[in-house]
Amino acid sequence: MNRRSFLSSAGALLAARSLNALAPLQSSQGSGNSAGKADHFIRIEPCTLDIGHGVTIKTTAYNGQVPGPLLRLREGVRVTIDVTNAGTSSDLVHWHGLAIDSLNDGAMEEGSPMIAAGSTHRYTFTPKPSGTRWYHTHAAAYGDLSVGTYSGQFGFLLIEGKEQPARYDQEINLAIHHWEPSFVPMVETMREQSSNMPLTTGSDVGYKYATINAHMLGAGEPIRVKQGQRVLMRLLNASATENVVLALPGHSFKIIAMDGNPVPNPRTVEVLSLAVAERVDAVVEMNAPGVWVLGSTLQKSRQMGLGIVVEYAGKTGDPVWKDPPAVEWDYTQFANTAEAPAPDETFVLTFRDIGSLHGSQFDTWTINNKSWPDTDPLLVQQGKRYRMVLRNGSGDQHPIHLHRHTFEVTRIGKKPISGLMKDVINVMPLDTVEVDFIANNPGGTLMHCHQQLHMDYGFMQLIKYKG
CATH class of the missing domain: 2.60.40.420 (Cupredoxins -  blue copper proteins)
Incomplete structure (x- = not known):
């Protein structure tokens, strides 16, 4: 099922009630059992959210709260999470920033299954790397501004490693x-x-x-x-x-x-x-x-x-x-000034909008003059280092996200850098950014602009492993 056919089958999702996310954090360690009781439970459901004095929002959220429940997991400890879809349309959850398999990553373009309305799906994976990650819906929205990331479906996903990030009170x-x-x-x-x-x-x-x-x-x-x-x-x-x-x-x-x-x-x-x-x-x-x-x-x-x-x-x-x-x-102030190692191969990717097509009121986006699902996949070989030259040929900013991998930012404009590891990089209008990744997690891997509007209208591309 592609994003357009998913939209045509989707009904409007309803909406969210609040939780004070400043509450004390609760640690948890998963058992990772693929059978039996899950370690965590998430429910996609409509609810009402009171966000201000006399301001009420109807949206869809996780467990009736915004943000969704905090998930604090241990790096390297396998976990199971049951997601129940109590909404009216198929949906799925993306575990943003984790180096996990394509089936559990939560992107239909990679082969992750949609969760039908009224159904429960179990995600099972070993969380890594440590750090501040998050989880959110990866459903299409197109012209329906009540679904996808326009809704309240997001939450913090904290992966605890051996080291504390800093001293704090x-x-x-x-x-x-x-x-x-x-x-x-x-x-x-x-x-x-x-x-x-x-x-x-x-x-x-x-x-x-x-x-x-x-x-x-x-x-x-x-x-x-x-x-x-x-x-x-x-x-x-x-x-x-x-x-x-x-x-x-x-x-x-x-x-x-x-x-x-x-x-x-x-x-x-x-x-x-x-x-x-x-x-x-x-x-x-x-x-x-x-x-x-x-x-x-x-x-x-x-x-x-x-x-x-x-x-x-x-x-x-x-x-x-x-x-x-x-x-x-300026991203470069947080990086090393030394140049990064030379890549084994380089992909030059140019982003442009080509105006509205097929009666849409929104622009269609292209990568190297092709729009999803017609964009050509990038073919990689396991273990090699690849450089993506991200050329923004448009007047919009584009936060580019790479699934299932962490990349190293190697150049901003004309300035070479190294050591800055990210999974989203904002490419400014008419600018060029270069990022390197190691092909170390086989399986279909999605690269896209994280603006919902751009992603829905063509700004996506798959990376496929050879062999």
Whole structure:
């Protein structure tokens, strides 16, 4: 079943009730039994989510909460997870950032099975590598903005290894999401409201509300801290299409990991950029007592709700926001300056949009002038190192995700780097980024733009192993 035939059989999914995701984390160790009781249970179900004062969202979520239940697993310990689909349409769950087999990865393009409405499917895998991963639906949406990653189907997936990422006193998981999507023209108003800042015209998706975890700014409980604490913040952009830029006035973020992988050069920054599906682990030293807003650097996004209050013990008053200095996000500052090893083979991949086709109001996307499912697969041989030259020939930003593998970022524009390991990289308009991966996990492997709108309309390609 391809994404288009899946859509034609899909009904509208309904929607989500909130859970305070700042609750203490619970550790778990799976047994990995393929028979008997599963280690974890997830239920895809409609529910209602109260995100702000008088603002109610109907969506689909996991176990009636947004984000879904925290899954804390042990690296190398086999686990079973039963997923029950209590919705009205077929669906599936993708375990984002894990090096697991294609059947359990959760992408229909790789051969993962869809879960029919009313059915339960058991995923069985050995989680690796360690770090901040996440899980989410990988269903198509096309013009139905109530399904796919537009919905509340996402949650944190923390894989614990032998080493702690850093010394900290408190850990907090913060997931960003946008709600009430609608079709809008991609014009000047979108540039003012969106961190994506498109350069071209056409149809796009805009949003009415935004949340961090289950609530808009000013609703729900604040992050409560004490002076002198070191807080580990795990930040996830779980939006369907919106890249975000965040700041916490009076504080800085020491970035220690990206997409769950330790960075070779931890750096302290005042502003964070998170493309769709990216994660950042950052340590924040609480040394500016007061009541602050951690939120979007865009005023209109904060007005939509994209923020959360940070409150020091013993401090009261209205939360304070101060605009940070304007800076450009630079991946290279977290990497090594030495060049990466030469690859065994290089694939040059050029992305473009070719306008709307077949009556669609959205642009169709191509890789080397072909659109999914007609894109040519990339053929690789196990054990070899491959370089993908990602050439963005469009005016949009593209967060490129590689399934089942971790890649090394080897060049941003004209600057060679090494050591920065990720599974999502944001390629800016008319820019080129190079990434290397080792073909060390045989099976069908999907590469795509993680913006739901782009993925649905052609921006996907498979990697296949020879032999």
